[in-house]
Amino acid sequence: MSTFPRKISDSTVRRSSLYLRVLEALELEGSDTVSSRVLAERVGATAAQVRKDLSLFGTFGTRGLGYEVTALRERLAEILGLSHEWPVALVGAGRIGSALFEYPNFRERGFQIVAILDSDPRKVGQSWDGIEIHSTRELERTIERLGVEIALLAVPASVAQGVADHLVESGVRGILNFAPTRLRVPPGVAVNEVDLALELETLSFVLEGGGRDGNPAPEDVAAGPEGESR
Amino acid sequence: MSTFPRKISDSTVRRSSLYLRVLEALELEGSDTVSSRVLAERVGATAAQVRKDLSLFGTFGTRGLGYEVTALRERLAEILGLSHEWPVALVGAGRIGSALFEYPNFRERGFQIVAILDSDPRKVGQSWDGIEIHSTRELERTIERLGVEIALLAVPASVAQGVADHLVESGVRGILNFAPTRLRVPPGVAVNEVDLALELETLSFVLEGGGRDGNPAPEDVAAGPEGESR
DNA sequence: GTACCTTTGTGAAGGTTTTCACAAGCGAAG
DNA sequence: CTTCGCTTGTGAAAACCTTCACAAAGGTAC
Numbered sequence: 046m047s048t049f050p051r052k053i054s055d056s057t058v059r060r061s062s063l064y065l066r067v068l069e070a071l072e073l074e075g076s077d078t079v080s081s082r083v084l085a086e087r088v089g090a091t092a093a094q095v096r097k098d099l100s101l102f103g104t105f106g107t108r109g110l111g112y113e114v115t116a117l118r119e120r121l122a123e124i125l126g127l128s129h130e131w132p133v134a135l136v137g138a139g140r141i142g143s144a145l146f147e148y149p150n151f152r153e154r155g156f157q158i159v160a161i162l163d164s165d166p167r168k169v170g171q172s173w174d175g176i177e178i179h180s181t182r183e184l185e186r187t188i189e190r191l192g193v194e195i196a197l198l199a200v201p202a203s204v205a206q207g208v209a210d211h212l213v214e215s216g217v218r219g220i221l222n223f224a225p226t227r228l229r230v231p232p233g234v235a236v237n238e239v240d241l242a243l244e245l246e247t248l249s250f251v252l253e254g255g256g257r258d259g260n261p262a263p264e265d266v267a268a269g270p271e272g273e274s275r
Numbered sequence: 276m277s278t279f280p281r282k283i284s285d286s287t288v289r290r291s292s293l294y295l296r297v298l299e300a301l302e303l304e305g306s307d308t309v310s311s312r313v314l315a316e317r318v319g320a321t322a323a324q325v326r327k328d329l330s331l332f333g334t335f336g337t338r339g340l341g342y343e344v345t346a347l348r349e350r351l352a353e354i355l356g357l358s359h360e361w362p363v364a365l366v367g368a369g370r371i372g373s374a375l376f377e378y379p380n381f382r383e384r385g386f387q388i389v390a391i392l393d394s395d396p397r398k399v400g401q402s403w404d405g406i407e408i409h410s411t412r413e414l415e416r417t418i419e420r421l422g423v424e425i426a427l428l429a430v431p432a433s434v435a436q437g438v439a440d441h442l443v444e445s446g447v448r449g450i451l452n453f454a455p456t457r458l459r460v461p462p463g464v465a466v467n468e469v470d471l472a473l474e475l476e477t478l479s480f481v482l483e484g485g486g487r488d489g490n491p492a493p494e495d496v497a498a499g500p501e502g503e504s505r
Numbered sequence: 506g507t508a509c510c511t512t513t514g515t516g517a518a519g520g521t522t523t524t525c526a527c528a529a530g531c532g533a534a535g
Numbered sequence: 536c537t538t539c540g541c542t543t544g545t546g547a548a549a550a551c552c553t554t555c556a557c558a559a560a561g562g563t564a565c
Contacts, residue, residue, distance in 0.1 A: 048484055048485075049485065053480075053485055054521080054522070055477065056522075056523095057522090058476075058477050058480050058485065059473060059477060061480075062472075062473045062476040062477070063457075063473070065476075066455075080541090080542065080543090081542075081543075082542085088457065089457045091523080091524070092542090093523080093524060093525070093526095094522095094523065094524080096542090096543065096544065096545085097522090097523080097524090097544085097545080099543095099544095100543090100544055100545070104543090104544075105543095106542075106543050106544080107530085107531065107532090107542080107543075108529070108530045108531050108532095108541080108542050108543040108544080109530070109531040109532055109533095109540075109541050109542050109543080110531065110532070110541080110542070110543090111541090111542065111543080112543090124480070124483075124485065125476055125479060125480045125483070125485075126476075126479035126480055126482060126483030126485070127476060127479060131475075131479055133475075140373075140374050140377045140378070141374050141378070143370075143374070144370045144371050144373070144374030145471075147370045148370070148371070148471060150455060150471065150472040151471070151472060151475065153472075154472045154475070154476065155479075156472070156475050156479075194482055195475065195478055195479070195482065218482055219478035219479070219481065219482050220478075221471075221474050221475060221478060225296075225380060227293075227318065227319050235477075235478050235481040235482065237474045237475075237477060237478055239469065239471070239474060241375075241378060241380065241381070241451075241469065242292075242380040242381060242383075242384045242386075243289060243292045243293070244451055244467045244469060245361075245363075245381065245384070245386050245425065245451060245467075246288075246292040246295075246355055246356075246357060246384065247285065247288050247289060247292070247465075247467060248425055248449035248450075248451060248465050248467055249355060249356035249357060249361055249385075249386075249425070249449070250283075250288050250291075250354070250355045250356055251449065251465040252356060252424055252425065252448055252449050252465065253354075253355070253356030254278055255278075255279065255283055255288065255354065255355070255356070284551080284552070286552075286553095287552095310511090310512065310513090311512075311513075312512085321553080321554070322512090323553075323554055323555070323556095324552095324553065324554080326512090326513065326514065326515085327514085327515080327552095327553075327554090329513095329514095330513090330514055330515070334513090334514075335513095336512075336513050336514080337512080337513075337560090337561060337562085338511080338512055338513040338514080338559070338560045338561050338562090339510075339511045339512050339513075339560070339561040339562055339563095340511080340512070340513090340561065340562070341511090341512065341513080342513090
């Protein structure tokens with residue numbers, strides 16, 4: 046919907062998701078307002094960073110007071126596209142697919158798996174929690190019927206690109222890819238890669254001594270450093 | 276082991292993992308040498324980027340010819356800490372833990388799960404594929420006995436920090452965290468967060484219109500853009 | 506040995522993200 | 536109504552990362 050003056054960087058978006066979670070927690074804790082300093086502490090960033098990030102989206106704070114928790118939460122949720130539910134398709138009903146299906150945080154955050162697709166004839170026809178597994182041959186029809194725009198891609202690397210192409214043709218505009226392959230997609234389609242082996246490899250690099258003697262400066266306790274980041 | 280002149284950035288390490296995979300593939304395909312241009316095409320980067328990355332680790336190429344595939348593969352594997360096996364502990368034998376345990380890419384890339392820990396008494400004593408699930412009360416002893424330095428943390432967010440502290444005390448220096456919480460760890464310990472809901476949220480931001488009209492410039496075909504990055 | 510083609514390695518330039526530092530603004534108290 | 540303390544919003548500076556462009560150098564052909 047809304048478009049912003051400057052291009053918003055990926056890091057800003059990721060941090061904003063974290064701000065949103067903290068705001069939800071603060072609301073439950075009964076806070077009315079929150080300062081950039083407190084918000085920063087809770088997500089492990091700096092206060093200046095928080096203010097800069099939020100300022101890219103607009104002007105939300107009150108000088109001398111901070112940010113109104115509920116108002117900022119609502120506005121951030123809207124900006125991040127989380128003020129409504131997203132129907133999501135799960136493609137690939139193997140080990141990873143099944144773990145994703147059961148992952149409680151997706152539904153909690155508004156992402157609801159409404160379709161499951163797999164090419165294995167032995168799986169097609171089964172139901173998980175009331176949702177029938179369809180054949181990938183019915184992919185296009187299923188995606189279109191349910192108005193799915195986001196897909197979880199949990200198929201073997203060898204077929205990932207083909208399935209992705211098929212998804213895009215059917216109208217999917219966002220793919221969360223668990224196969225260890227870089228997907229090629231046309232402009233207008235967003236892909237996030239989740240590459241677990243790669244994550245472990247960056248750890249092994251640090252442990253092997255690549256990151257010098259381990260980790261940034263000790264610094265103070267509060268705004269402490271993370272071991273790694275993105 | 277080895278330490279490098281300049282601090283190596285996270286992005287460089289991540290790309291280097293990808294270079295390594297491409298080199299392995301090229302070796303199977305029978306290539307003797309590879310140019311930065313070809314390497315770049317295969318991972319979706321630029322040739323200059325590849326050369327810059329590799330130059331941070333040392334001088335490997337031959338002008339006019341490119342890089343010797345096998346030699347570079349070996350050297351990169353060594354640098355990334357992948358020239359030997361890593362014993363890994365899996366903490367949390369729930370849905371995610373079980374998917375991680377079955378994930379074939381870990382073992383393929385030298386990460387071998389040698390211990391499983393869970394606090395649920397109904398799970399303790401079970402065996403997965405010959406590996407017995409131990410109680411988290413035996414965490415320290417198990418970790419130490421097996422010389423584990425890397426742990427997969429797949430426990431609920433509410434207990435993640437406590438378990439992480441315990442892991443660090445027991446000698447773990449690298450944690451791949453699947454709980455949606457930022458972990459606080461002492462200097463010298465590396466943490467990578469895998470936050471699946473957050474990945475979906477960055478997608479929903481783009482779909483909602485945050486990323487302007489979708490995606491970077493179309494540009495040429497070869498060194499094509501990714502929909503998203505890190 | 507020389508000429509030519511190819512590709513590396515790398516300073517310098519360009520771009521992006523983070524941090525700094527401070528003026529401006531709001532609320533509360535007197 | 537004025538003062539004081541606190542916190543935002545934001546230009547400017549610093550740090551960081553990527554791309555450019557070219558000299559240097561290996562290989563090959565003759």
